[in-house]
Amino acid sequence: LAKTTQPISMDSYEGQEVNITCSHNNIATNDYITWYQQFPSQGPRFIIQGYKTKVTNEVASLFIPADRKSSTLSLPRVSLSDTAVYYCLVGDIENSGAGSYQLTFGKGTKLSVIP
Amino acid sequence: GAGVSQSPSNKVTEKGKDVELRCDPISGHTALYWYRQSLGQGLEFLIYFQGNSAPDKSGLPSDRFSAERTGGSVSTLTIQRTQQEDSAVYLCASSSPWQLAGGADTQYFGPGTRLTVL
Numbered sequence: 001l002a003k004t005t006q007p008i009s010m011d012s013y014e015g016q017e018v019n020i021t022c023s024h025n026n027i028a029t030n031d032y033i034t035w036y037q038q039f040p041s042q043g044p045r046f047i048i049q050g051y052k053t054k055v056t057n058e059v060a061s062l063f064i065p066a067d068r069k070s071s072t073l074s075l076p077r078v079s080l081s082d083t084a085v086y087y088c089l090v091g092d093i094e095n096s097g098a099g100s101y102q103l104t105f106g107k108g109t110k111l112s113v114i115p
Numbered sequence: 116g117a118g119v120s121q122s123p124s125n126k127v128t129e130k131g132k133d134v135e136l137r138c139d140p141i142s143g144h145t146a147l148y149w150y151r152q153s154l155g156q157g158l159e160f161l162i163y164f165q166g167n168s169a170p171d172k173s174g175l176p177s178d179r180f181s182a183e184r185t186g187g188s189v190s191t192l193t194i195q196r197t198q199q200e201d202s203a204v205y206l207c208a209s210s211s212p213w214q215l216a217g218g219a220d221t222q223y224f225g226p227g228t229r230l231t232v233l
Contacts, residue, residue, distance in 0.1 A: 105160075
């Protein structure tokens with residue numbers, strides 16, 4: 001199970017681009033990288049997922065270098081509503097069966113967007 | 116379509132009592148997860164169900180915790196003889212077969228049940 005390391009918190013002003021980096025030095029070949037967002041009093045919500053290079057959707061971009069030992073979630077032009085906790089997860093369910101699969105969300109990165 | 120639902124949304128109980136928390140996953144999702152989140156903390160994995168396979172119970176903190184999933188759909192998490200340290204938000208998530216979703220598992224979370232043990 002790949003361990004991830006993220007900053008505990010980040011602050012940003014509205015309209016700025018925010019980059020949150022996650023380290024996962026022992027990522028395995030079959031592991032994917034997934035980011036979730038959690039607002040207060042709600043369950044986490046899927047944002048983006050990738051395996052290598054760059055992935056972009058309507059919400060964010062995910063940059064993954066060639067060695068895959070880290071990944072960066074990029075949020076363009078954040079607004080106050082982007083204030084949340086962001087979790088980076090690394091894992092592979094493809095080849096796991098019952099008894100071998102476990103998810104570790106960790107404490108995530110608390111992003112505070114300032115007016 | 117309907118998302119993951121959980122009931123009750125809030126539960127207050129006295130120390131030593133048993134509680135049951137319910138999760139209704141998204142229809143067709145074969146995988147179901149239970150997590151626990153204490154105030155200001157990250158999510159703690161509890162148990163994982165996948166289809167008809169034996170569940171992964173490796174995250175259950177003690178034998179007071181158990182979960183079942185009937186008919187591959189609804190799941191119930193039971194905590195016996197509750198303790199004050201069991202107070203937390205209990206989150207349920209479900210996911211579709213990875214082969215259809217592409218890539219690795221993408222989980223859809225319910226709103227959680229806030230459990231308070233007095």
